[in-house]
Amino acid sequence: MWNNSRKIKTLIISFILIVTIFASSLAFNISTADAHILIIGDSFNDYPLSYSETNKLAQTLKSRGYEVLELYRENATSKNILKGMFNADAIIYAGHGGYQTGNYNNKGGSAKAPFAIVTSDSDYKWIWGVEDKMREGWNGELFYAPFKPGIPVIFLHACFSTGWVENYEVANPIETIYNFSRMFTGSGANYYATAWNGAEIIYDFLNGAENFKEANLQNWETITRSTLFNGTLIWKNTGGYAAFVGDWKGTFPTAIETTPYDNQAAEEWYNSKRIKSSTVSFFDVSKGPYYINQNITFFEKSHDTPYALIKYIWNWGDGNILYSDTPHNINYSYNAPGIFVVNHTVWNNQNQSASYCRTIEVINRNPVVDFKFNASNLFPGTPINFLSSSYDPDTGDSINSLKWNFGDGSSGSGPSLTHSYNKSGNYTVTLTATDSFGKSSSKSTKITINPPKVVATPKPDLIITSSRKSGRYLYVTIKNQGSAIAKNFHTRAWYGQSSSKNYKDIYTSSLASGASVTLKVPYSYKNGSIKVDFFNKVSESNENNNLRKF
Known part of the structure; x- marks a missing residue:
């Protein structure tokens, strides 16, 4: 049986997710080059949701390049957890919180320190927070958490961490948050806690939040109020389910800042005196x-x-x-x-x-590529001047090469070139710029080469502009509206359906472009038909406008 003075009661909470990125320089000469994310889930092996939530988060972090050390269920001993904390960039804990019998009535009364992180050890060798230090088990020596300075501690959906225990808010929430956070903030951490599900704060960081201030503004509950307690600002909304202690500018590590877990160095620290320098x-x-x-x-x-x-x-x-x-x-x-x-x-x-x-x-940023050319209404054989206006945005860097692809099988290099196309069509011109470090980028522009212009051969175009009958004569006016002289053509006037009967022909030797001539023909009929160039001897631009009736 346990001694009454040392009885410990476990408070099973719905879900605890602690994210910590701590730091302290120890007399043990800790190197801060090795760093990782420690994830602990379902340490008491009785809460499957805590396991699935942390496991999902671990897979997400690893898929983004983070180095992750995972401790679940029976592997989540106090020794393994403390070793995992050594030099960690983040610690994610999902499980139970512990407190000493008599320090809380589980019905909204006052909660007194110390508080513990529950482990899988059968002898209840948990990790306790005693003021600003930690203690392994009930009789262990006090030591500072072995983390880096200036990094965050995050509790998600955790009893005590926000001043709540299941469905009750404790009578002294500000004091409870202060005492719960001290074993982390004592090593220079930023402490964040929320009772909401989903590990939202971590995903806010992964999705681009620069610091706790930005992440807080994206959360379901935004923390806006603070209370000064023992010289420390405790941020917590009245009756709210979120709390913060620390610097709002605190950040979550990036993937490139994490390295694989160093088990040997952690073992050496665990077996040392753990004295903080x-x-x-x-x-x-x-x-x-x-x-x-x-x-x-x-x-x-x-x-x-x-x-x-x-x-x-x-x-x-x-x-x-x-x-x-x-x-x-x-x-x-x-x-x-x-x-x-x-x-x-x-x-x-x-x-x-x-x-x-x-x-x-x-x-090294990509070169910025751009170019222009100096012509429009382009045709085969037209010389086209291409001029690059590309540049490198990095100070001290420069563009080492400019290569052109004109889309017709030909290419070139240099800041400016002249090129012409042999055939009409649509072509894609691509300019590729490469900087002094070998980084390249390209820009493409479509260019249209029009079909060659067809120069029409000048031709005459004969039409009959008027006709009138006066007495025994028919007067016919012919005009050459074409662009060339018309020579040696006949104009025929006839009566009836057949042009080979009852007709009169008039010969014209020449008619200049734009000129008109009036012909006088003896003609006894009052009506009929007239056709200029009756024998089609003149090659005209329009052969269908030579006939007129009167």
């Missing part, structure tokens, strides 16, 4: 994305109490190292694209050191 190395970075030859600001945030820091070393990851004996923010730029691990080591006047590193991705 006073020396802390840390820096922040100006907001990306980062481009080549662009200044990136590194904000110095290392500190030591009570000793003085006397040496600052920056290893930029590109072969360059900066040494300084004073703290200051630094602007640094990379002259090539790539992924660089920036390692910052500080030393105090007791010859103690601490290191912190962060991954920086420097991007």
